Amino acid sequence: MIDFLQNTIDGVMTGASYALLALGFTLIFGVMRRLNLSYGPSIMVGAYLGTLAHLHLAAGPLGVAAVTVAGAVLAGLYVERLCFAPMAAGAGIAAMVSSFAIWMQLEQAAILVLPRHTYPFPPLASATAWLGPFLLRLDQLIMLASALVLALGVQALLYGTRFGLALRAIIGNPTAAHLVGIDVRRATVLAFALASAVGGVAGFLVLASDAQVTPMFGMWATMKGLIAMMIGGLGSIPGALVGGLLLGVVEAQSQWYLGPQLRDLAAYVLLFACLVWRPGGLFGAAPVRDLARGRSL
Amino acid sequence: MDDYLVGVLSNIGVVSFVALSAYLLLLTGAISFGQQAFFAIGAYAAGVATALWGWPLAAALALGAAVSAAAAAAVGLPTLRLHGLYFAVATLAFAEMVRLLFELARYQVEIDGELVGPNGADGFRGIRYIFEHDLGPLQFLALIYGLLAAVLIGFMLMERSRLGVALRMVGEDEVLASLNGIAVARLKILAAGLAGALAGLGGGLYAHLTTYVEPRMFDVMLGVHSLAYGLIGGLGTAFGPLVGVLIDIGLLESIRPLAGYRMIVFGGLVALLLIARPRGLLDEAAVHWLQRAWRPRRRP
Amino acid sequence: MLDVADLVTAYGKIEALKGVSLRVESGRITCLLGPNGAGKTTLMMTIAGILQPRRGTVRLDGQELTGLTPARIVAQGVALVPENRLVFPQMSVHENLLAGAYQRRGRGEIASDVERMYARFPRLQERRAQLAGTLSGGEQQMLAVARALMSRPRVLLMDEPSLGLAPLVVAEIFRIVGELNRDGTTIFLVEQNAHMALQVAHHFYLMEQGRVTFSGTPGELAEDEVVQRAYLGARRAAG
Ligand SMILES: Nc1ncnc2c1ncn2[C@@H]1O[C@H](COP(=O)(O)OP(=O)(O)O)[C@@H](O)[C@H]1O
Ligand SMILES: [Mg+2]
Numbered sequence: 131m132i133d134f135l136q137n138t139i140d141g142v143m144t145g146a147s148y149a150l151l152a153l154g155f156t157l158i159f160g161v162m163r164r165l166n167l168s169y170g171p172s173i174m175v176g177a178y179l180g181t182l183a184h185l186h187l188a189a190g191p192l193g194v195a196a197v198t199v200a201g202a203v204l205a206g207l208y209v210e211r212l213c214f215a216p217m218a219a220g221a222g223i224a225a226m227v228s229s230f231a232i233w234m235q236l237e238q239a240a241i242l243v244l245p246r247h248t249y250p251f252p253p254l255a256s257a258t259a260w261l262g263p264f265l266l267r268l269d270q271l272i273m274l275a276s277a278l279v280l281a282l283g284v285q286a287l288l289y290g291t292r293f294g295l296a297l298r299a300i301i302g303n304p305t306a307a308h309l310v311g312i313d314v315r316r317a318t319v320l321a322f323a324l325a326s327a328v329g330g331v332a333g334f335l336v337l338a339s340d341a342q343v344t345p346m347f348g349m350w351a352t353m354k355g356l357i358a359m360m361i362g363g364l365g366s367i368p369g370a371l372v373g374g375l376l377l378g379v380v381e382a383q384s385q386w387y388l389g390p391q392l393r394d395l396a397a398y399v400l401l402f403a404c405l406v407w408r409p410g411g412l413f414g415a416a417p418v419r420d421l422a423r424g425r426s427l
Numbered sequence: 428m429d430d431y432l433v434g435v436l437s438n439i440g441v442v443s444f445v446a447l448s449a450y451l452l453l454l455t456g457a458i459s460f461g462q463q464a465f466f467a468i469g470a471y472a473a474g475v476a477t478a479l480w481g482w483p484l485a486a487a488l489a490l491g492a493a494v495s496a497a498a499a500a501a502v503g504l505p506t507l508r509l510h511g512l513y514f515a516v517a518t519l520a521f522a523e524m525v526r527l528l529f530e531l532a533r534y535q536v537e538i539d540g541e542l543v544g545p546n547g548a549d550g551f552r553g554i555r556y557i558f559e560h561d562l563g564p565l566q567f568l569a570l571i572y573g574l575l576a577a578v579l580i581g582f583m584l585m586e587r588s589r590l591g592v593a594l595r596m597v598g599e600d601e602v603l604a605s606l607n608g609i610a611v612a613r614l615k616i617l618a619a620g621l622a623g624a625l626a627g628l629g630g631g632l633y634a635h636l637t638t639y640v641e642p643r644m645f646d647v648m649l650g651v652h653s654l655a656y657g658l659i660g661g662l663g664t665a666f667g668p669l670v671g672v673l674i675d676i677g678l679l680e681s682i683r684p685l686a687g688y689r690m691i692v693f694g695g696l697v698a699l700l701l702i703a704r705p706r707g708l709l710d711e712a713a714v715h716w717l718q719r720a721w722r723p724r725r726r727p
Numbered sequence: 728m729l730d731v732a733d734l735v736t737a738y739g740k741i742e743a744l745k746g747v748s749l750r751v752e753s754g755r756i757t758c759l760l761g762p763n764g765a766g767k768t769t770l771m772m773t774i775a776g777i778l779q780p781r782r783g784t785v786r787l788d789g790q791e792l793t794g795l796t797p798a799r800i801v802a803q804g805v806a807l808v809p810e811n812r813l814v815f816p817q818m819s820v821h822e823n824l825l826a827g828a829y830q831r832r833g834r835g836e837i838a839s840d841v842e843r844m845y846a847r848f849p850r851l852q853e854r855r856a857q858l859a860g861t862l863s864g865g866e867q868q869m870l871a872v873a874r875a876l877m878s879r880p881r882v883l884l885m886d887e888p889s890l891g892l893a894p895l896v897v898a899e900i901f902r903i904v905g906e907l908n909r910d911g912t913t914i915f916l917v918e919q920n921a922h923m924a925l926q927v928a929h930h931f932y933l934m935e936q937g938r939v940t941f942s943g944t945p946g947e948l949a950e951d952e953v954v955q956r957a958y959l960g961a962r963r964a965a966g
Binding site: 159165167212213216217218220221223224225226227228230231232233234235236237238239242349353356357360364391392394395398399401402405406409 | 458505506508509512515520523524527548654655658659687688689695696701702705
């Protein structure tokens with residue numbers, strides 16, 4: 131029982147990072163109805179810039195965090211400019227494949243700049259504490275708190291501000307959003323930047339708790355974010371949160387009881403089952419009609 | 428031909444099968460990130476058949492295609508009502524499940540004092556049929572391209588048949604297609620099965636070409652690449668995916684000076700290409716133009 | 728007030744507008760008739776800035792609108808009630824109205840305009856918290872009109888507001904169109920329902936295959952033999 135609870139705690143902590151990744155992912159998808167496969171690699175670019183700042187400028191955790199987030203936003207805007215902005219309405223698949231091509235590009239660029247397989251990443255806080263029989267890590271608590279705060283923040287932004295109204299209008303109907311005078315292009319770019327920043331925070335927190343970064347982080351982040359987003363429901367903020375936490379807990383429990391190989395298998399079984407039984411995700415609405423017609427992604 | 432060239436060409440041919448597999452599904456409007464699973468299943472099944480059971484190559488390749496087709500049709504059923512990204516991610520989840528299961532799967536038999544067969548994450552070594560039967564690299568290359576040519580002819584016949592029209596209609600608009608009396612569900616399962624068979628056949632060839640497979644060869648990267656090939660080469664014709672493979676593996680991998688920058692160049696080029704031609708180089712318009720340019724000359 | 732001159736808009740190689748010129752007079756209801764596929768929606772979308780013309784100009788009181796973004800055009804005082812309504816389905820009625828005022832500043836004035844809309848469209852007030860996607864077709868049309876009015880337009884463009892609605896609802900819509908106009912709104916209305924349009928509009932244009940083929944008063948329209956047969960007679964025979 132203690133093990134089970136400790137696993138759950140660990141899972142929630144890891145899940146918080148998945149939730150953050152899913153949060154950024156779902157924001158992009160919600161606004162653009164397009165899949166950005168370069169989401170994780172953009173974060174990885176930010177993290178590499180953070181590492182460079184750490185190695186050459188001796189930047190501390192906060193400096194590295196700032197560089198990571200800024201780098202992720204810049205890389206994200208590069209991806210938006212190249213893969214999404216120029217694509218016509220019907221070219222969702224082309225945009226997705228294009229974001230995949232840029233993924234390859236970003237990964238190779240990172241390897242060229244820092245060719246070793248891993249580089250150190252400054253840890254945020256390595257303190258641990260016992261809560262009764264349970265072990266808690268400070269950096270993971272920060273991760274969990276960040277996930278909750280950012281999810282609430284994004285939710286408040288969407289439902290409580292003029293910018294949020296604009297984003298929800300675009301999500302509802304881009305043409306009508308134009309017609310009421312929303313600058314759709316500008317709002318989309320801002321949403322993209324915001325999502326990249328959330329991803330950057332997620333990336334920083336995950337890498338700081340791992341204390342190292344590799345080029346594979348891009349793929350990892352895209353995959354974890356995608357899985358958590360799909361479990362929770364595309365375009366849903368609470369869905370991203372719950373999807374991420376659920377994925378974390380399932381992984382932690384299966385790792386403990388079944389071993390590391392079956393842990394990954396369990397995550398994919400969960401994903402597949404969720405998609406087949408609840409295609410809209412736990413929190414999503416049923417797929418909308420133009421999705422059902424396979425027109426957009 | 429030098430060995431390097433034969434190697435590259437063989438690779439291009441084999442990968443073309445997965446690319447065609449993803450392309451076939453794309454025709455029906457389904458985006459799959461998971462065709463590598465059937466490539467893997469075909470590779471393992473055909474490899475086991477020759478290396479462990481001593482089957483002839485043709486039978487082994489047929490087995491690989493058949494098992495893959497069955498698996499693909501079986502996954503097609505629960506994912507039938509999924510569309511767009513939901514379908515794409517479901518296929519991805521399935522493919523990763525398959526890959527992870529191959530990392531666990533052990534089935535080894537002692538042959539000539541050596542353990543042969545799938546050995547989990549360590550892979551499956553010793554699929555030595557072509558050496559044991561004195562098939563030279565050129566002969567195997569001919570086999571690959573012979574089969575590929577047959578598949579392409581099949582595609583061309585299909586595109587002109589009622590089946591081809593029906594598949595494209597389902598791809599355009601499922602609801603409309605069903606209103607036009609097309610049995611959408613059956614057609615999608617059929618397409619999934621055919622696509623599985625194609626990938627499985629390619630996998631069987633791949634296993635015998637490299638003599639060695641391991642689960643991590645069949646990760647998401649292969650799946651997304653397979654999908655991308657169709658979009659790069661063009662969705663207007665079955666030659667499109669081949670052109671995509673040719674550009675990636677043929678051109679870029681082979682130009683040695685590009686080595687460290689290959690992906691930087693490739694990624695940028697693909698992104699720019701897709702801006703100019705969102706349905707690839709050989710899109711419907713290009714194919715139409717080529718056909719018109721070609722036909723008058725053929726007539727006496 | 729709104730001047731369209733020699734407008735050409737194309738989808739790829741196909742020109743949907745082949746040099747359209749017309750004029751919407753201030754304070755009036757101008758109605759554009761035409762069969763399906765004539766290019767009416769294309770014209771509206773081009774005026775609103777969603778589509779870019781190949782050639783020609785759109786001016787509002789002499790000021791060039793061509794080339795402006797849709798958002799700037801709304802700010803200049805042109806609002807479009809699009810074909811098929813296009814409400815924001817996942818937002819409440821109230822939020823849809825607020826979105827309509829997106830270009831404006833000043834919470835107090837916006838709030839009192841929202842109240843004015845509720846007074847004009849009581850059904851919307853009853854359903855202010857309901858998601859717009861769950862409204863009936865007629866209610867969605869009211870909402871689309873009210874949403875457009877929230878930007879305080881100088882010209883209100885309406886693209887087939889009666890499309891797919893029951894006769895009683897259509898009559899209600901036309902009553903509102905007349906009322907809005909009496910209150911001083913300039914209206915440019917696209918319709919296929921010539922009979923209803925004849926009761927409210929002051930000037931008519933007829934468009935066929937991307938060209939304006941007729942311009943005249945309701946009296947002239949009713950007398951024109953071609954129009955008679957194609958629009959009035961045919962409508963009567965069909966409906
Ligand atoms: N998105 C589009 N792409 C290509 N052609 C279009 C598009 N929208 C409309 N058209 C064509 O432009 C012409 C005018 O259409 P439209 O403006 O919708 O006519 P109306 O509103 O008068 O019925 C039609 O021939 C139609 O087929
Ligand atoms: Mg129209």
